[in-house]
Amino acid sequence: MKKLIEKIIQTKNPTVVGLDPTLDYIPQYLKQKYFEEYGYTLKGAAKAYYAFNKKIINAICDIVPAVKPQCAYYEALGWQGMKTLAKTIQYARSKGMYVITDGKRNDIGSTMQAYATAHLGQISVDGVQTPAFGADALTVNGYLGTDGISPLLSVMNEDQGIFVLVKTSNPSSGELQDQKIGENSVYAVMGDMCEKWGEGSIDPYGYSQVGAVVGATYPQQLGELRRRLPHTFFLVPGYGAQGGGAKDVAGAFDENGLGGIVNSSRAILTAWKKEGSDGVDFAETARREALRMKEDIISVIAPIKG
Numbered sequence: 001m002k003k004l005i006e007k008i009i010q011t012k013n014p015t016v017v018g019l020d021p022t023l024d025y026i027p028q029y030l031k032q033k034y035f036e037e038y039g040y041t042l043k044g045a046a047k048a049y050y051a052f053n054k055k056i057i058n059a060i061c062d063i064v065p066a067v068k069p070q071c072a073y074y075e076a077l078g079w080q081g082m083k084t085l086a087k088t089i090q091y092a093r094s095k096g097m098y099v100i101t102d103g104k105r106n107d108i109g110s111t112m113q114a115y116a117t118a119h120l121g122q123i124s125v126d127g128v129q130t131p132a133f134g135a136d137a138l139t140v141n142g143y144l145g146t147d148g149i150s151p152l153l154s155v156m157n158e159d160q161g162i163f164v165l166v167k168t169s170n171p172s173s174g175e176l177q178d179q180k181i182g183e184n185s186v187y188a189v190m191g192d193m194c195e196k197w198g199e200g201s202i203d204p205y206g207y208s209q210v211g212a213v214v215g216a217t218y219p220q221q222l223g224e225l226r227r228r229l230p231h232t233f234f235l236v237p238g239y240g241a242q243g244g245g246a247k248d249v250a251g252a253f254d255e256n257g258l259g260g261i262v263n264s265s266r267a268i269l270t271a272w273k274k275e276g277s278d279g280v281d282f283a284e285t286a287r288r289e290a291l292r293m294k295e296d297i298i299s300v301i302a303p304i305k306g
């Protein structure tokens with residue numbers, strides 16, 4: 001996770017802003033502009049999403065190291081939405097941000113190869129190599145085992161990474177993930193698999209290119225997994241809208257203030273609503289919320305050093 005860790009060190013900020021737009025999160029004045037131009041159509045909505053994302057990215061790119069667009073919100077608009085996803089990834093990267101595409105992908109090896117090519121690799125069009133979505137990292141499910149992960153490992157360059165679901169933030173995550181296999185919980189076994197998949201790619205900071213997703217809503221498991229998985233970098237969703245706070249995520253970090261990056265999506269994108277405004281200054285409000293989150297989290301972890 002070298003590239004991500006260097007961005008975190010540069011911004012002194014271990015947080016990622018989730019770009020999970022819905023029409024409800026976009027202020028009326030901005031939506032109206034695109035509806036007037038394109039009608040109440042998927043195209044109009046997709047254009048509004050892109051304008052919204054760009055303004056958020058412009059407002060945070062100097063203080064936040066990464067963004068995490070979640071594919072589902074874009075898929076909801078069909079191909080127009082997927083075009084906005086691709087453009088958003090490109091735009092965020094052009095502003096120097098690290099982009100984690102949240103796709104939670106997994107399948108048999110041959111199909112996983114296609115996902116790996118789509119999100120992290122390059123597709124060969126008659127011998128000409130072209131990135132399709134071209135993200136820095138992808139969230140994946142490890143449930144199909146090693147042959148579902150290997151295609152990603154062979155496609156990734158040294159700046160890229162994956163985050164494997166280990167202990168998810170949702171209320172039902174324990175139904176399966178807390179079950180025991182012998183002495184160990186399922187999430188611990190999945191965590192051990194991440195350590196193994198990452199063995200060959202440990203960077204100078206001690207973390208491999210295979211990260212784990214561990215929810216802020218399970219602070220005890222977060223601490224347990226940090227101790228158990230010394231080379232696995234954590235993506236920690238569940239701060240903010242799902243109820244996780246700074247003290248809940250503290251366990252994700254090591255003695256150098258590294259080891260994790262905490263995501264917040266809704267709490268940042270909709271911060272303007274809490275202030276009861278018409279949303280004209282939604283991007284500045286998102287920046288203020290991002291800065292508040294950063295201060296909140298760095299107040300409970302060791303100083304970030306490289």
Ligand SMILES: O=C(O)c1cc(=O)[nH]c(=O)n1[C@@H]1O[C@H](COP(=O)(O)O)[C@@H](O)[C@H]1O
Nearest residue numbers: 070102139168169213237241242264265266
């Ligand atoms: O992989 C993820 O990012 C993820 C895993 C998980 O266990 N829980 C979880 O909330 N997420 C994602 O993190 C984001 C959380 O959004 P907010 O609850 O609005 O901050 C969403 O994009 C979720 O899909």
